[in-house]
Amino acid sequence: TRKPSLEYLNRIGATGGKIPLGLKRKGLRVVVTGGAGFVGSHLVDRLMARGDTVIVVDNFFTGRKENVMHHFSNPNFELIRHDVVEPILLEVDQIYHLACPASPVHYKFNPVKTIKTNVVGTLNMLGLAKRVGARFLLTSTSEVYGDPLQHPQVETYWGNVNPIGVRSCYDEGKRTAETLTMDYHRGANVEVRIARIFNTYGPRMCIDDGRVVSNFVAQALRKEPLTVYGDGKQTRSFQFVSDLVEGLMRLMEGEHVGPFNLGNPGEFTMLELAKVVQETIDPNANIEFRPNTEDDPHKRKPDITKAKELLGWEPKVSLRQGLPLMVKDFRQRVFGDQKEGSS
Ligand code: NAD
Ligand code: UDP
Ligand code: UDP
DSSP, X not given: OOOOXXXXXXXXXXXXXXSOSSSXXXXXXXXXXXXXXXXXXXXXXXXXXXXXXXXXXXXXXXXXXXXXXXXXXXTTEEEEEOOTTSOOOOOOSEEEEOOSOOSHHHHXXXXXXXXXXXXXXXXXXXXXXXXXXXXXXXXXEGGGGBSOSSSSBOTTOOOBOOTTSTTHHHHHHHHHHHHHHHHHHHHHOOOEEEEEEOOEEOTTOOTTSOOHHHHXXXXXXXXXXXXXXXXXXXXXXXXXXXXXXXXXXXXXXXXXXXXXXESOOOXXXXXHHHHHXXXXXXXXXXXXXXXXXXXXXXXOOXXXXXXXXXXXXOOOOOHHHHHHHHHHHHHHHHHHHHXXXXX
């Protein structure tokens, strides 16, 4: 495979300063597609703080300018309204490819568009990486395991995915994106990294994106009943966003292609999650059962042995620690919105 250039190694600090090429670590030029979204905007904050030049490419389908507005006056920051389904020319060192709606409600809204984003969008970003010799990181998903028959999920598990279901635009789309990533790696020597992200929550999530943590928190704050789908015994493992961003950056700077599971192994049923939300916000919040959605995975929990060993990474923030940080942000936005509406 292609060896990273000395200049590149020096820029990311991987030479430990032993190579006298520029005494100070220069900032990288980094593209973050989907950088105006929930995870992307937190990643942008970290990259900007590190002194990188950051270009956000986003079509604002689920992202918001408000998430990155605090960087507008910084000359190292650039925001481009662009749909990754169309080609784009940029000169950069690294590409964090996040562009894709992540909430089931959003990705099912226009499934064909979701597939185009995952397939054509990823192809374009890989073409860009190939042209300029940039390192490319794909944010794949635990959904590539489908309704898993192995528990917890290890990276070597190939998954149990319905190819013709309502979630397929997303999980098959991401599986194809992983395939493209490996084919550009093997065929065109592009330096690639693959993260399989498990359910992540935190400040800046869309309030009404339909995901379970954002739904429960917004419902509890609004004094509405928490909507538990199905019997509420299905499980998920919830990771706080700062842990994910740390994992993504370690993966990008490290030597290993992956795929790597990035998630918090703490597993909760939806009823247990509802209980934690009640304890955190409102012990009197009611629970209302609703019919579940089609093809809902019964359980999901990452095996993170590989990331621990090869990236030296593991999550630090438990659900009970992370939830209050998200609630603070949601409280401001839920009640701030009302003030805006009445003024
Ligand atoms: P998000 O919806 O908040 O962010 C996605 C961003 O991509 C938004 O800013 C959106 O406007 C942008 N976007 C969507 N389609 C685009 C297109 N065609 N062109 C340009 N921009 C486009 O979601 P998120 O939670 O921040 O997820 C970020 C990435 O992480 C996604 O790729 C998602 O699949 C992956 N992921 C997230 C989770 C999670 O729990 N949050 C779990 C697994 C994987
Ligand atoms: N691409 C892009 N920006 C670039 C280079 C390529 O958007 O800087 C797009 C290009 O338009 C193509 C895709 O990436 O649709 C794949 O590019 P590649 O060069 O791998 O394939 P080819 O253009 O030869 O089909
Ligand atoms: N869910 C729920 N109530 C809600 C929203 C979701 O009980 O208001 C359930 C959903 O059926 C699924 C789990 O919570 O079993 C996680 O759903 P989410 O959409 O957050 O993410 P997924 O992991 O399915 O992509």
